[in-house]
Amino acid sequence: MTTFTDDFNRADTTALGAAWVEVSGDWSIVSNQLSPGAAGGTILLRAATTMASNDHYAQTRIASTTAASHGVWCRGTTTLTSGYLWRNDGSSWNLFSVTGGSFTSLGAYAAPAVAGDVAKVQAVGSTIKGFVNGVERVSVVNTAVTTGTSVGIRSESINALRFDDFTAADVATGTTATLTTATAIETARPLAGTKTAILATATEASTALTLAGSKTGTLPTAAETGTAVAPTGSKTASMTTALQADAAQPLTGTRTATLPAATETGAAQPLTGNKSAGLPTAGEQDTAQSLAGVKTAMLAATAVTDAAQPLAGMKAAALPTAVEHGTAQALTGTKTSTLTTAAAIEAAQPLTVATPAVTLPTATTLEMARLLTGRKVATLPTATETDTARPFTRQTTTTPSPERTLHIPAEPRLLVVAAENRTLTVR
Numbered sequence: 001m002t003t004f005t006d007d008f009n010r011a012d013t014t015a016l017g018a019a020w021v022e023v024s025g026d027w028s029i030v031s032n033q034l035s036p037g038a039a040g041g042t043i044l045l046r047a048a049t050t051m052a053s054n055d056h057y058a059q060t061r062i063a064s065t066t067a068a069s070h071g072v073w074c075r076g077t078t079t080l081t082s083g084y085l086w087r088n089d090g091s092s093w094n095l096f097s098v099t100g101g102s103f104t105s106l107g108a109y110a111a112p113a114v115a116g117d118v119a120k121v122q123a124v125g126s127t128i129k130g131f132v133n134g135v136e137r138v139s140v141v142n143t144a145v146t147t148g149t150s151v152g153i154r155s156e157s158i159n160a161l162r163f164d165d166f167t168a169a170d171v172a173t174g175t176t177a178t179l180t181t182a183t184a185i186e187t188a189r190p191l192a193g194t195k196t197a198i199l200a201t202a203t204e205a206s207t208a209l210t211l212a213g214s215k216t217g218t219l220p221t222a223a224e225t226g227t228a229v230a231p232t233g234s235k236t237a238s239m240t241t242a243l244q245a246d247a248a249q250p251l252t253g254t255r256t257a258t259l260p261a262a263t264e265t266g267a268a269q270p271l272t273g274n275k276s277a278g279l280p281t282a283g284e285q286d287t288a289q290s291l292a293g294v295k296t297a298m299l300a301a302t303a304v305t306d307a308a309q310p311l312a313g314m315k316a317a318a319l320p321t322a323v324e325h326g327t328a329q330a331l332t333g334t335k336t337s338t339l340t341t342a343a344a345i346e347a348a349q350p351l352t353v354a355t356p357a358v359t360l361p362t363a364t365t366l367e368m369a370r371l372l373t374g375r376k377v378a379t380l381p382t383a384t385e386t387d388t389a390r391p392f393t394r395q396t397t398t399t400p401s402p403e404r405t406l407h408i409p410a411e412p413r414l415l416v417v418a419a420e421n422r423t424l425t426v427r
Contacts, residue, residue: 001052001053001169001170001172002049002050002051002052002056002169002170003167003168003169003170004019004047004049004051004151004166004167004168004169005165005166005167005168006019006020006047006165006166007032007164007165008029008032008033008034008163008164008165008166009032010029010032011029012028012029012030012031013028013029014026014027014028016028016029016034016045018048019047019048019049020045020046020047020048021045021046021047021048021078022043022044022045023043023044023045023046023079023080023152024042024043024044025037025039025041025043025044025045025157026039026043026157027043027045030162032164033063033064033162033163033164034060034153034162034163034164034166035159035161035162035163036070036155036156036157036158036161036163037157037159038157038158038159039157040156040157040158041156041157042069042154042155042156042157043154043155043156043157044073044080044152044153044154045152045153045154045155046073046076046078046080046150046151046152047150047151047152047166047168050149050150050151051149051150051151051168051169051170052149052170053149053170053171054075054123054146054147054148054149055123055124055125055170055171055173056074056075056122056123056149056151056168056169056170056171057074057120057121057122057123057168057169057171058072058073058074058120058121058151058152058166058167058168059072059118059119059120059121059131059166059167059168060072060118060119060153060163060164060165060166060167061116061117061118061119061163061164061165062088062113062114062115062116062117062118062119062161062162062163063115063116063162063163063164064115064160064161064162065088065090065112065113065114065115065117065160065161066090066158066160066161067089067090067091067112068089068090068155068156068158068160068161069087069088069089069154069155069156070087070088070113070153070154070155070156070161070163071085071086071087071088071119071121071153071154071155072085072086072087072119072120072121072151072152072153072154073085073121073150073151073152073153073154074121074122074123074148074151074168075123075145075147075148075149075150076098076148076150076151076152077148077150078150080098080150080152080154081098081100081101082098082099082100082145082148083098083145083148083150084096084097084098084121084123084128084142084145085098085103085121085154086119086120086121086130086131086138087119087154088112088113088117088119090112090113091110091112092108092109092110092111092112093108093109093111093113093119093130093132093137093138094107094108095107095108095121095128095129095130095138095140097128097142097144097145098145099144099145104144106128106138106140106142107130107138107139107140108138109130109132109137109138111132117132117133118131118132118133118134118165119131119132120132120134122171123145124171124173125173126141126142126143126146127139127140127141128140128141128142151168153166
């Protein structure tokens with residue numbers, strides 16, 4: 001297995017030394033970097049050391065770049081007229097197969113070269129790959145060139161181009177060895193300490209591919225069962241907005257299972273606390289619909305009859321103003337009732353003239369009293385008893401007024417008043 005490297009860290013010179021063969025053009029070292037000169041045209045440089053096999057890679061760091069063809073070569077002949085070339089032309093990376101000086105494009109990656117980029121070309125069997133900064137950009141299967149052990153650089157001769165840190169090496173394709181049965185088993189030891197590394201920003205994000213098929217294997221019986229350890233700490237991640245929302249699909253079919261008989265019955269526990277929720281404003285209001293049809297049910301005979309209870313208290317309500325006022329009707333007929341014996345007789349009190357609290361102004365209008373019209377009739381029940389009127393036994397000693405003052409003894413009396421327009425004032 002062969003490895004070849006050169007960092008070009010030496011004095012400026014036009015002679016690169018025995019490690020290199022200038023196939024064409026005039027190459028030189030300038031400021032510890034490889035320069036293709038400025039003569040124009042395309043020139044070639046090959047490492048004097050050849051690789052040990054046809055499976056190898058070659059890479060170099062592009063120290064400075066411009067819009068011109070420049071790249072790295074592997075599996076080449078000594079004249080670099082055949083092999084595989086991975087180069088950039090200022091707008092994209094292209095992978096070529098070269099046979100007899102004829103170039104065939106195998107694949108491309110659209111990106112200009114940037115100072116500091118590491119270009120790598122690799123040929124292993126029929127798999128040819130191109131890398132930029134360690135990231136695989138193109139991979140193809142090609143059998144145009146199957147042999148060749150020379151590596152090198154191809155570039156236009158432009159002063160703005162510089163190369164550095166060239167490396168080439170064989171790629172091991174793997175070996176097979178027969179393992180014997182282990183003679184001892186050692187217990188795995190837990191790792192102590194931590195190892196961290198700062199990751200560079202990814203230069204490209206690839207879409208994850210869905211897995212196809214499946215892989216299964218029979219697991220041996222566990223030799224030991226360990227108690228699960230509860231995780232400590234927490235891990236959080238911010239989720240991006242969903243790119244798509246799928247409508248929920250209705251469930252189809254049913255699933256049933258036979259439940260075994262309960263082994264124990266527990267008494268229901270009373271609920272404690274309460275749970276409330278604020279209801280939003282109704283989004284729609286429907287008018288109540290009248291009921292149609294009737295629903296009847298047979299009532300069974302009552303098992304118990306309760307006596308009606310007397311009403312207690314009262315219920316009052318403010319009555320609105322009467323919407324109509326009826327004219328008073330003259331009374332007709334008589335109504336009698338048996339009066340009980342008076343328990344006491346009080347002497348009539350003389351009238352006293354009270355001074356009005358408010359002086360009334362002279363009336364501005366005099367209206368004549370109107371006679372009542374119409375009548376109001378009520379049927380009186382038959383009198384249960386009629387008493388003979390008794391003469392007055394006492395007269396008043398005061399001067400009678402237009403409104404007569406009567407003193408009626410507290411004895412059973414029947415007062416019959418004719419149904420005429422009369423005013424009876426009792427003081």
